[in-house]
Amino acid sequence: MTSSLHHRAIDNLGTRIISGVLPAGHVMLAEQLEDELKVSRSVIREAVRVLQSLGLVETTKRVGIRVLPASRWNPFDAQVIRWRLASDARGAQLRSLAELRAAVEPAAAELAAQNAPAALRMELVDVARAMREAGNNGEVARFLELDIRFHSLLLSGSGNEMFANLMGQVAETLTGRTVHGLMPDHPHQAALQWHEDVAEAIARGDAVSARAASDRIMRRTMSQMADTWTEQPRVFIPVRQ
């Protein structure tokens, strides 16, 4: 299960590294981790190997297990994102995800207008119309469900597996926004209209209009959230020489 010793060891170490409790440069010994987590060597070793593949640690003979700086972490890994969302860097992570989404969704809309399967285009139109209904009726939970489905269909319909992979993060973002009460009970008519515009443009294969409408949604979303993360420190990843 997800609560095997292996997964618990990964989560324990990953949480402590990303939260900063175990800072970059900190060196640990496998043996020390064994009695700290009360597990055997194989559990520690398998966990360390996974953390290594995520860029969280590196192992050196004669030295031990060294924690790597944040610039080495794989920022696209779902688990890394989850750990960051649970840390002090939550705001910065949300901003990064929002910026990525704002960049990707209009491109995905353009591609979906060119490539999406017919069934997906039709469902997109249906979902956009259902969103208006749920939004006008103040059905918050149903609106969230439809909103997630709309944006998932959009990303999936792009035919770009990297775009599609962002479905999970988008769903978490939208859910978080609703749970934290940042969504009005009755979404703005303009936003509802733009969703329908995107769906209909994709349905008729109008890539330019699809991108434009999606871009409007994203710009509005970004400007709404901008003040949430004012003054979140930015992490600049150095350019390797």
Next chain:
Amino acid sequence: MTSSLHHRAIDNLGTRIISGVLPAGHVMLAEQLEDELKVSRSVIREAVRVLQSLGLVETTKRVGIRVLPASRWNPFDAQVIRWRLASDARGAQLRSLAELRAAVEPAAAELAAQNAPAALRMELVDVARAMREAGNNGEVARFLELDIRFHSLLLSGSGNEMFANLMGQVAETLTGRTVHGLMPDHPHQAALQWHEDVAEAIARGDAVSARAASDRIMRRTMSQMADTWTEQPRVFIPVRQ
């Protein structure tokens, strides 16, 4: 080193899974992999744990190690990308990366104009000017080097670690384009000008112009490459219910 038994086991299995030699649904046994790769159980177990975290396999008691479909692979993992570039799906992977880059770079330019450190802005201008010089003189190798640095600085300067993480992939893309002779010895003047436009807009904090100029570069790049991957099959990732 990277040629430890552990890494070789990961590479062996990863290559075979992503190339399709080991198809989705195929079930392997840890013991069988031991004598197939002539390594011990611990090596196999640690390798399988890593492949599991990449979404390439899942393990089930009483069943074995099952290969997962491509829709479960982590498309952002550098190793997965490398394996795909070495497989039949090379064209599709290059297209996905190009589409992602086309979506991200203009957004990165916009953010860099707002957030980049002063030193980075100045270097960006210098690099853009050096690119023109190297391009006009037909110094292909130097131009490639500067091109990589320019786009790396841009992504880094955005202050978004996800954007910055694409530096490696962009470098590989640009290098591949040059190595495969898809780049003219003397880059077009318009492209050189747009690079300077991006740099200068970022230098003066003009986010709108920076995005517009970057967008022109990306649109040109995409239209140049579009015919390279015509008829590459697209992978549609299903929306989870």
Next chain:
DNA sequence: AGTTATTGATGTCTGCACACATCGGTGTCA
């Protein structure tokens, strides 16, 4: 200063006990 020996950590291998999902047999009931 350069070279060699030591040492201590990860890397690799192996045998064992345990947990538990699957499968097939058995018994019960309609």
Next chain:
DNA sequence: TGACACCGATGTGTGCAGACATCAATAACT
């Protein structure tokens, strides 16, 4: 007779313990 629920055998991953191999940082030596 047939369908179904139960239950134990089986096989596989999971976790553990101990050993030796390997290699690089450091110390010792020339």
